Amino acid sequence: MSTLVVVGANPTVAREAKALPCKVVHVQLPGAPALDHDDQVLTTDFLDLSDFRVFTEEVLRPLAPAAVVSLTELGLEPAALAARQLGVVGVDSAVVRVTRDKLEMRRTLECRAPHLNPAFAAGDDEQAVARLFAAHGRVVAKPVDGVGSASVVLVEDVRDLPADRRTAATLLEQFATGREFSVEALSEGGRHTVVGIAEKGTTDGFIEVSHMMPPPSLDAPTQRLVGRAVGELLDAIGLTDGPSHTEVMVDGEEVVVIETHTRLGGDGIADLVRLTTGVEWRQAALGWAVGAGIRRGTAAAPAAATVFLTAPPGRVTAIAPSPALAHGDIHSWDLPVLPGDEVHPLRSSADRLGMAVLTAADIGACKAAVAELIAAALVTTAPVPAS
Numbered sequence: 001m002s003t004l005v006v007v008g009a010n011p012t013v014a015r016e017a018k019a020l021p022c023k024v025v026h027v028q029l030p031g032a033p034a035l036d037h038d039d040q041v042l043t044t045d046f047l048d049l050s051d052f053r054v055f056t057e058e059v060l061r062p063l064a065p066a067a068v069v070s071l072t073e074l075g076l077e078p079a080a081l082a083a084r085q086l087g088v089v090g091v092d093s094a095v096v097r098v099t100r101d102k103l104e105m106r107r108t109l110e111c112r113a114p115h116l117n118p119a120f121a122a123g124d125d126e127q128a129v130a131r132l133f134a135a136h137g138r139v140v141a142k143p144v145d146g147v148g149s150a151s152v153v154l155v156e157d158v159r160d161l162p163a164d165r166r167t168a169a170t171l172l173e174q175f176a177t178g179r180e181f182s183v184e185a186l187s188e189g190g191r192h193t194v195v196g197i198a199e200k201g202t203t204d205g206f207i208e209v210s211h212m213m214p215p216p217s218l219d220a221p222t223q224r225l226v227g228r229a230v231g232e233l234l235d236a237i238g239l240t241d242g243p244s245h246t247e248v249m250v251d252g253e254e255v256v257v258i259e260t261h262t263r264l265g266g267d268g269i270a271d272l273v274r275l276t277t278g279v280e281w282r283q284a285a286l287g288w289a290v291g292a293g294i295r296r297g298t299a300a301a302p303a304a305a306t307v308f309l310t311a312p313p314g315r316v317t318a319i320a321p322s323p324a325l326a327h328g329d330i331h332s333w334d335l336p337v338l339p340g341d342e343v344h345p346l347r348s349s350a351d352r353l354g355m356a357v358l359t360a361a362d363i364g365a366c367k368a369a370v371a372e373l374i375a376a377a378l379v380t381t382a383p384v385p386a387s
Contacts, residue, residue: 002066004290005082007046008032008075014039016282022290025063046078056082067289069242071263071282076100080262089289091242091262098237099260103144103171105237109257112236116229116257123170133158138175140206141165151348152206178251179217180258182265183230183244184273186284186294190240192231195281195294196273197223198265200247201370207346210370212305213272216363222250229255243285245269267349268306271357275304275331301359303366307373309335309354314381316341323376328360328369335378343381353379 003023006013014035017024026041035041042059046052060068060082067089070079076096083090098104109117119136121128133139141161142152154175155161165172180200185192199215202208218226230246237260245265247258264270264285273281278297287293305328322333335354337343344351356373360366 002290003063004286005060005063005065005068005079006286007068007070007079007082008072009035009070010072011035013071013282013286016280017286019280019283020287020290020292022066022292025065027060047074049078049081052078052082053085056085061086069286069289071243071285073100073261073263076262089241092238092240095237095239096262099262101144102142102146102259103168105260106171106173109233109236113232116233116236116255118174118176118256120171120173122168123166123172124168126166129161129166129172130158132172132174133161136174140173140175142171142173144169144171154204154206176249176251176256176258178249178254178256180247180249181215181218181226182211182269183226183246183248184265184269184281185227185230185234185244185246186288187234187239187241187244188288188293190235192227192234192244193294194223194227194230195279195284196269196277197226198269198272201374203346207349207352208267209308209310209352209374210305211267211269211272212303212363212366212370213269213276214303214363216367218250222253225253226250226255229257233257233260242288243281267308268355268357271332272304272306275300275357275359276302301361303360303363304331305358305360305366305370307356307358307370308349308352309356309378310346310352311343311379311381313343313345314383316343316379317382318380320376320378320380322356323373323378325358325369325372327365327372328358331357331359333357337379342384343379 005025007027044055068079068083070076080091080093080096106120121132139155182198184196185194197215198211198213201210243264246260249256270281278299280295284294316339333356337353358369360369
């Protein structure tokens with residue numbers, strides 16, 4: 001039986017890995033959440049790439065793994081480098097690097113698929129920044145290596161761009177109009193299969209508050225258009241094998257890539273794939289490396305969504321129970337805040353309070369259920385007195 005090394009799994013991914021037709025060995029950071037007692041777990045600081053190379057040689061090589069993979073952002077590069085060092089199956093480390101450096105991804109697309117790019121500039125290129133604002137006015141500033149929508153802001157005048165955003169650590173992009181979607185795909189031998197498309201709901205500050213699958217705003221021809229665009233993107237960056245999660249903006253027949261990752265999407269998107277298509281997406285996103293492919297079961301619902309629960313900043317004074325929806329059903333509910341907890345302004349995904357997964361009889365009902373849940377005042381807060 002072959003051995004698959006998984007770097008940085010969370011408990012949900014580790015449970016899904018048990019269904020794969022191979023032996024699974026997990027590599028976890030010290031202090032990471034515990035996995036099931038019967039999982040084989042090795043512990044090391046894989047974020048220290050120099051030490052991890054030694055660990056790979058001394059600990060992983062004797063296991064003779066067939067592949068090394070990861071589904072967590074911080075584990076992608078270590079897993080790819082370990083696979084290359086051992087000469088086994090894994091995602092190409094150069095591809096991972098391009099996806100984790102947003103400016104490098106833009107430059108790659110500029111050469112190979114420019115029609116998928118918005119106009120952009122590096123924050124430290126003063127002349128390019130001036131041209132970008134002069135031509136497009138509204139510009140999005142984001143960290144080159146950012147995650148979780150943190151520190152993403154809209155700037156409407158070059159004079160309002162602060163000094164700390166005029167560095168090589170910032171990417172500036174033309175504000176893309178339209179609706180935003182997430183595309184989950186699995187690549188095998190250079191062939192890209194879309195397993196699900198989710199429509200995003202976001203705040204004005206770019207924080208995601210919902211994902212709906214199938215996407216209410218995309219008809220079948222436009223979904224095919226999006227799928228082709230994602231395939232062009234993956235070809236451009238050189239991804240031939242493994243999972244991907246790509247965010248795109250669609251305006252009419254124009255598709256602009258926002259970003260892409262060599263992993264599945266977070267925010268419960270894997271659950272939406274499973275509920276609406278029957279594909280065990282976490283298993284497929286791991287199992288490609290050992291030849292497991294895509295396993296498709298029975299879809300549980302025609303439509304599903306994740307909704308993120310928020311509240312005004314302040315101190316929590318009351319929490320309502322999970323509501324009965326008029327347009328759908330609550331599939332799972334996670335609202336861990338307690339009275340007395342402080343709610344911070346919604347500046348990144350980490351500031352959201354909880355998540356619900358819901359199912360519905362059709363796309364229209366799903367959209368109505370999402371709106372219903374977002375409008376519900378589930379967490380009551382009071383202002384925090386000034387100290």
